[in-house]
Amino acid sequence: MAPSNPDAPPLRNDRHLGVDDLRLRIERGEIDTVVVAFTDMQGRLQGKRLHGRYFLDHVLGHGTEGCNYLLGVDVDMNTVDGYAITSWERGYGDMEFQLDLSTIRLLPHLPGSAMVQCDLAWPASSSGGDHQPVVQSPRTILKRQVDRADELGYVALAGTELEFVAYQDSYEAASELNYHGLTPVNQYNVDYSILGTTRIEGLLREIRNATYAAGMNVEGAKGECNLGQHEIGFLYDDVVVTADNHAVYKTMAKEIAAQQGRSITFMAKVNEREGSSCHIHLSLRGKDGSIVFWDDDRDDRTELYDQFIAGVLATMADFTLLYAPNINSYKRFADGSFAPTAIAWGEDNRTCAVRLVGRGPAARMENRVPGGDVNPYLALAAMLAGGLHGIERGLELEPPTEGNAYTSGRPTVPRTLREAREVFTASEVARATLGDEVVDHYTNMADVELAAYQAAVTDWELRRGFERL
Known part of the structure; x- marks a missing residue:
């Protein structure tokens, strides 16, 4: 109506x-x-x-x-x-x-x-x-970067690819088991496997259809590498719409799994196998819908696109805290894991932090750093802040990384929450683009998590030292 x-x-x-x-x-x-x-x-x-x-x-x-x-x-x-x-x-x-x-x-x-x-x-x-x-609200943080883009004459479009691991156990049973010995919905690597998704289609179909009826533009579902790991994808949209849908989707997926007596986790790294990513695709358009990342006459990237990518790369370490906000996030950063470690870009190169894909109207960047635990508003705000910084400063894009970025010798993203916290709180770019109130607020969030983790005794420590030390 x-x-x-x-x-x-x-x-x-x-x-x-x-x-x-x-x-x-x-x-x-x-x-x-x-x-x-x-x-x-x-x-x-x-x-x-x-x-x-x-x-x-x-x-x-x-x-x-x-x-x-x-x-x-x-x-x-x-x-x-x-x-x-x-x-x-x-x-x-x-x-x-x-x-x-x-x-x-x-x-x-x-x-x-x-x-x-x-x-x-x-x-x-x-x-x-x-x-x-x-101003510390994640949605407000993103909307302020959208306003910055608007002042420069651009709108931002984005899509998030969010992976999860599903278990046959209910959330209550998982808690009683202390999250050990759970039964994944698949017992082997089902990456792109039709049989693997068929085995769990009762859950995947319900999530797809329910999220579509709730106003989301669902693409489809595919299996992933870890046992019980899957991804449900959604179409590109305005950045705020994408972040709104992302947050609702995660809640709906968990609720639907619980209704079926199952559980889903979006943790970045639930075990020693492959982690769950949240690859984020982003591009700018003119406010009139014009393509600004691609020059049709040259059939190549525009200078604006290169400056945007250069800005995202230049601020990658500054904003890693917003791409990887939890202690567990950093367990995902492992060489040869499809989770990036090198701050590098490449053409359709999945070993780089930034992968460029598409041509013409489909030209876009993919940020491969965030995991499934990311706050979409904060990650999208960081990408916009970094990219607009590159445009405003006219930053020059370095040559692409060819081959294996893991062995390229390029600088790496911070490898711990503590390191990311230090870079973020000291970042002049973060303070200039997000504001002191936001930087101080999320620095404290990191401090709270670090203090809690420092006080915890882990299963790894008990297994390693209970008898032998």
């Missing part, structure tokens, strides 16, 4: 809901629950489930609120020190959840449910005041 309100935002596609359509479905009793959600630092959807009538009467016009500690907790939801915007001393007040009405979608795997995604703002009574955006 087309919205009757001329001020209503345009629908992203015909599977999204307009405000009038949502209202009508609630009044008919077809929808009784509206999930109001934002994406937190860890890339997770957080928010509330609201009764449909309450949503219409009290939330639709002005949003809702939630505790500001949601941008200041660790992955276990523990309150931690060091964040400027949220603390015991500041009283853990509220943030406003500002509804983005262009994101309304059905949740077909959940009866009677719809979702709307949100931006975060400070209430007028807070020190931020006057409904100003929470």
